[in-house]
Amino acid sequence: MPAGVPWSTYLKTLAASMLAMFAGAEVVHRYYRPDLVSAAAN
Secondary structure, three states: OHHHOOHHHHHHHHHHHHHHHHHHHHHHHHHHOOOHHHHHHO
16 A cells, blocks of 8 residues: 555545545535536526
């Protein structure tokens, strides 16, 4: 593993990073509220 980090720590950090990334994307998506219906029709 990178820098001698154990697998359990590596996987926990990876999971936390992915969760933060998805949560951030969801917040941005809800803030901007894209109108996907009219964009697909044009």
